[in-house]
């Protein structure tokens with residue numbers, strides 16, 4: 067069966083960013099990977115009200131398409147997040163979407179799903195934007211892979227297979243062969259301490275997933291030095307954070 071990728075566009079226009087997604091879709095279909103492209107502007111996504119109910123009660127009281135979209139993301143073997151660069155960062159629509167996924171920072175739902183980012187810009191903001199997007203993927207428990215960027219002067223250039231080879235490799239490979247970065251291991255430790263000491267709902271989720279006794283979300287090839295650093299960080303943080311009784 068073909069692998070499935072969800073490509074999320076967040077520009078209202080079907081222009082530069084969308085053009086790259088279409089190019090990627092056509093190339094992926096030749097290597098038996100199906101790509102569904104969606105546009106966040108086609109969905110009703112309300113602004114986060116900041117009530118924190120999603121974090122504390124696992125419920126959002128806004129009635130819109132977010133639950134459906136968050137379920138949808140979990141059905142795919144890989145995700146492409148894309149955005150035009152606005153004021154040196156992601157589009158507002160993508161930020162609205164990301165803010166509403168806040169519960170995933172505590173109770174990650176995309177563990178092991180590879181993510182590739184695609185951004186277009188007139189000229190500035192690529193590094194800053196991709197750094198932020200990679201960090202979001204890590205906080206979701208997902209696995210950041212390749213980043214594709216184009217300026218308006220190069221946006222018509224075909225995407226080269228080497229630009230997405232890492233993404234495709236991770237879609238195809240056994241998760242046991244994944245090599246989490248130190249940033250991923252540290253975020254795992256932070257979330258685990260929050261689960262054990264701060265939010266009871268998180269503890270239950272982490273226990274059900276079997277993560278409380280793990281160094282990472284799943285068995286993977288963790289470099290020994292990174293493992294030692296992450297373990298030390300975890301122990302230090304665990305001691306420092308006071309238990310919150312709800």
Ligand SMILES: Cc1cc2nc3c(=O)[nH]c(=O)nc-3n(C[C@H](O)[C@H](O)[C@H](O)COP(=O)(O)O)c2cc1C
Nearest residue numbers: 077081082083150151152153154186187188189190
């Ligand atoms: C509101 C807005 C803000 C932008 N900010 C930047 C920017 O900070 N730096 C830049 O180089 N280009 C900026 N651009 C240009 C877009 O990033 C660029 O045209 C992009 O490729 C548009 O993608 P799209 O065709 O998919 O909408 C901005 C465009 C808009 C409309």
